[in-house]
Amino acid sequence: MNEQNFIEVINLKKYFGGGGIFWKKPVIKAVDGISFTITKGETFGLVGESGCGKSTVARTMIRLYNPTSGSVIFDGTDITKLGEKELKPYRRRMQMIFQDPYASLDPRMTVLNIIAEPLTAQGNYSRTEYKDRVADCLRMVGLKPEHMARYPHEFSGGQRQRIGIARALITQPEFIICDEPISALDVSIQAQVVNMLQSLQERLGLTYCFIAHDLAMVKYISKRMGVMYLGHLVEVSRSEELYREPLHPYTIGLMRAIPIADPRLARMKQEISIEGEIPSPYNPPSGCRFSTRCRHVMDICREVSPVLKEVAPNHFVACHLF
Amino acid sequence: MCADKLLEVNQLRTSFFTFSGEVQAVRGISFSLMQREIVGIVGESGSGKSVACLSIIRLLQDPGKIVSGEILFEGKDVLKMSMADLRRLRNSQIGMVFQEPMTSLNPTMRVGAQIVERIRSFNKGINEKQAREKAERLLEIVKIPEAKRQLDAYPWEMSGGMRQRVMFAIAIACDPKLLIADEPTTALDVTIQNQILKLIRTLRDETNASIILITHDLGVVAETCERVIVMYGGMIMEEGLVEEIFYETGHPYTMGLKQSIPDVNRVGGGRLFSIAGSPPSLIDPPKGCPFAARCEKAMKVCLEHCPPYFQLSPTHRSMCWLLDPECPSYWRKEGLK
Numbered sequence: 263m264n265e266q267n268f269i270e271v272i273n274l275k276k277y278f279g280g281g282g283i284f285w286k287k288p289v290i291k292a293v294d295g296i297s298f299t300i301t302k303g304e305t306f307g308l309v310g311e312s313g314c315g316k317s318t319v320a321r322t323m324i325r326l327y328n329p330t331s332g333s334v335i336f337d338g339t340d341i342t343k344l345g346e347k348e349l350k351p352y353r354r355r356m357q358m359i360f361q362d363p364y365a366s367l368d369p370r371m372t373v374l375n376i377i378a379e380p381l382t383a384q385g386n387y388s389r390t391e392y393k394d395r396v397a398d399c400l401r402m403v404g405l406k407p408e409h410m411a412r413y414p415h416e417f418s419g420g421q422r423q424r425i426g427i428a429r430a431l432i433t434q435p436e437f438i439i440c441d442e443p444i445s446a447l448d449v450s451i452q453a454q455v456v457n458m459l460q461s462l463q464e465r466l467g468l469t470y471c472f473i474a475h476d477l478a479m480v481k482y483i484s485k486r487m488g489v490m491y492l493g494h495l496v497e498v499s500r501s502e503e504l505y506r507e508p509l510h511p512y513t514i515g516l517m518r519a520i521p522i523a524d525p526r527l528a529r530m531k532q533e534i535s536i537e538g539e540i541p542s543p544y545n546p547p548s549g550c551r552f553s554t555r556c557r558h559v560m561d562i563c564r565e566v567s568p569v570l571k572e573v574a575p576n577h578f579v580a581c582h583l584f
Numbered sequence: 585m586c587a588d589k590l591l592e593v594n595q596l597r598t599s600f601f602t603f604s605g606e607v608q609a610v611r612g613i614s615f616s617l618m619q620r621e622i623v624g625i626v627g628e629s630g631s632g633k634s635v636a637c638l639s640i641i642r643l644l645q646d647p648g649k650i651v652s653g654e655i656l657f658e659g660k661d662v663l664k665m666s667m668a669d670l671r672r673l674r675n676s677q678i679g680m681v682f683q684e685p686m687t688s689l690n691p692t693m694r695v696g697a698q699i700v701e702r703i704r705s706f707n708k709g710i711n712e713k714q715a716r717e718k719a720e721r722l723l724e725i726v727k728i729p730e731a732k733r734q735l736d737a738y739p740w741e742m743s744g745g746m747r748q749r750v751m752f753a754i755a756i757a758c759d760p761k762l763l764i765a766d767e768p769t770t771a772l773d774v775t776i777q778n779q780i781l782k783l784i785r786t787l788r789d790e791t792n793a794s795i796i797l798i799t800h801d802l803g804v805v806a807e808t809c810e811r812v813i814v815m816y817g818g819m820i821m822e823e824g825l826v827e828e829i830f831y832e833t834g835h836p837y838t839m840g841l842k843q844s845i846p847d848v849n850r851v852g853g854g855r856l857f858s859i860a861g862s863p864p865s866l867i868d869p870p871k872g873c874p875f876a877a878r879c880e881k882a883m884k885v886c887l888e889h890c891p892p893y894f895q896l897s898p899t900h901r902s903m904c905w906l907l908d909p910e911c912p913s914y915w916r917k918e919g920l921k
Contacts, residue, residue: 311775449802450844450858526831
């Protein structure tokens with residue numbers, strides 16, 4: 263697309279299940295043919311309801327899961343074809359921040375050991391060397407080097423998330439996946455963490471893939487974003503455009519569902535809500551995955567799965583209406 | 585007015601007596617609730633909003649204790665009731681919906697059986713068959729498709745949104761006069777949240793119950809509630825009609841909350857406003873205003889003395905020294921901008 267595609271995801275698929283000794287286990291197509299690109303230094307947002315496969319995409323992108331098919335080109339190299347050993351230098355360059363700051367830190371390890379663990383995994387650092395780097399990282403995320411000797415339970419939720427971010431920064435990565443990094447935090451703390459992530463990006467030139475279900479926050483932090491529904495990408499566009507004029511019926515419904523913190527506007531809002539619930543991924547609808555809940559459903563939607571089409575410059579939609 | 589008052593809470597104090605000391609979760613709050621009203625209680629975690637509501641129906645567990653205060657439900661003091669009266673109250677007057685739809689239903693019982701159990705607990709005369717019919721009607725009210733078939737489903741066969749609907753069905757089974765919903769949509773996706781909020785509004789119209797909605801999301805409040813109570817550090821910071829809270833904000837904390845949520849309609853860029861620091865410890869609560877340590881507009885008096893309530897309109901009050909007549913008016917303007 264444009265000058266440098268830092269990360270390119272091509273027709274990525276990840277299926278779970280299958281196999282089994284006596285009978286075949288059902289297959290879940292968690293991610294079913296997704297393609298998008300992320301340029302260097304940008305933040306790409308990925309939104310969707312729970313169970314739509316957004317976390318699976320993220321984990322497959324950095325090979326925490328091995329994809330069923332498709333490829334992920336990271337800085338010119340297809341990392342899905344690499345073996346563990348060849349992958350190791352790439353592991354350093356991509357890191358992840360997890361959702362739950364209470365579950366993602368080992369309660370029996372000190373902050374020093376938690377943050378230094380990625381370095382230990384990379385090997386060959388002396389203890390003093392990595393102590394210095396941990397101290398640097400702590401300062402970067404707004405904590406103090408003296409916090410190194412403490413345990414996670416001594417910190418509040420926001421501070422723990424900062425520790426998680428420091429752990430991601432220690433290997434000096436270029437690409438960080440933020441998997442719902444703020445959804446477990448309070449509103450006033452969310453803003454602190456988001457601001458910090460942004461200033462880190464500016465200072466260190468990081469590229470983010472930001473996953474969340476809070477659409478307002480994703481719009482705020484990312485330049486471009488993709489909307490997922492049941493393992494398919496239904497719309498990709500610049501964030502502002504996506505909010506100003508969403509095209510896919512699912513995106514429209516999703517936008518309308520965001521509660522607006524303004525009582526007058528909220529009362530004026532047209533009621534176009536999505537009825538029903540997300541279908542089971544074991545048995546997804548044929549054709550367009552959204553066809554069971556869509557207001558504009560046509561016959562073709564139930565038969566043919568739509569592909570992503572560029573309907574306006576850099577605005578891709580997968581829908582038969584366009 | 586007085587005749588319409590359903591609930592009145594006066595100077596309620598609730599504490600948890602732990603090994604590390606007395607945690608003063610609720611520190612002297614007073615508010616009242618009219619008939620058929622939807623009131624939102626907003627606050628961050630640890631602000632005392634859930635504890636306040638658990639106190640109303642005396643559901644607090646052991647280290648927690650109501651220290652002082654008065655809770656009048658239709659004129660009768662809940663705190664002085666005998667266990668039998670209390671059970672009658674919980675059975676037939678107040679319904680409650682909790683945050684976690686995953687853990688608040690019994691996974692080993694069919695949904696229908698759980699609703700029937702609830703119906704028969706307060707209506708002993710009803711037989712199994714009638715109770716089942718009523719349960720089916722309740723599931724229809726909360727808009728569960730194929731209500732009859734779903735009666736035989738187990739909670740784990742349902743999605744989060746469906747389970748939350750079942751919780752609402754159980755809560756309204758006794759035609760309560762008061763429905764307390766504690767973060768009912770926090771664990772749900774936006775599209776499902778939207779459906780549940782709509783359900784809350786229709787439930788009010790259909791059952792004529794008053795509703796207390798506890799949430800941390802100002803957006804949810806703006807869409808659903810008529811009146812708002814903002815809590816922080818165990819105290820009510822500000823109380824007023826929704827319009828007053830959003831358009832004539834009278835407290836820097838509410839202001840900060842409002843500014844920390846990104847505005848979907850605004851074109852992006854810039855930094856989000858964030859409130860520095862974190863909420864105060866309630867074991868040793870600050871002497872002055874609980875928000876003083878994080879407030880950009882804090883004055884000397886804020887750290888020393890807790891401000892009284894200043895009435896901004898008959899329905900709107902706020903606890904902030906900026907509203908004191910002695911405070912220079914330009915400070916007030918600056919502070920509440």
